Amino acid sequence: MPLIPEEPQIHESVPGPRATPAAGRTAPTPRPVPGPGPRPAPPRGAPASSARPGKPGPAAPPRGPVAAPPAQRTGSQQPAAGDTGPAAGAQLQLIPAPAGGAVDAADEAVDLLLDSGRAPGEILVLTTGEIHPWAAHELSFGEASYWAQHDAADDVFYADAAAGRAAGRPVVVVAVNGGSDEVTARALPAAMARAGVLLIVCGDPQRINAVLGANA
Secondary structure, eight states: OOOOOOOSOOOOSSOOOOOOOOTTSOOOSSOOOOSSSOOOOOOTTOOOOOOOOOOSSSOOOOOOOOSSOOEEEOOSOOOOTTOOSOOTTOEEEEEEOOGGGHHHHHHHHHHHHHHTTOOGGGEEEEESSSOOHHHHHHHTTOHHHHHHHHHHTOSOEEEETTOTTOOOEEEEEEEOOSOOHHHHHHHHHHHHHHEEEEEEEEEOHHHHHHHHHHTO
């Protein structure tokens, strides 16, 4: 069934502030917002809150902003917050982005999820085309080390959408950054099966809807 963009917001059970763009990254256009607006400033003299954990691996070079605002579509009833296994009722959100900006959009979504209180180990990021720069870096040290980080499940993990070894997590983010329609048609249902609570798809809405419609 086609994904229909609606409200620019992630319906997460854990509210949080809007993220502040990381140093060196150009501020994007409106992105998925997992909670209410910015947290009020602390009283004068109060200690500053500690910084959240960042994405794993070396910092990627500055990239351009996400080209289009987010949109969302909610699926069937959401499972309990503690459910970490695959669930057909996971919420589904579409973030419009060109293929060349899909990874940027996925990174922004991960930033906001972490800022909203999601633990890094609850997030899996998949790519349908070229693998994420973090995955490419970690694979340079060998597959054993790379998959050991996956099995530890204590940080955000980035993998190819076709990697059957990647286990499900509460939140799965898919960057449709290339690959054939056949690859995308296989990747999206597989990602939904892996998502326990929320599936975020970043890519061209027309292409995604066409692929899903062809497999409906």
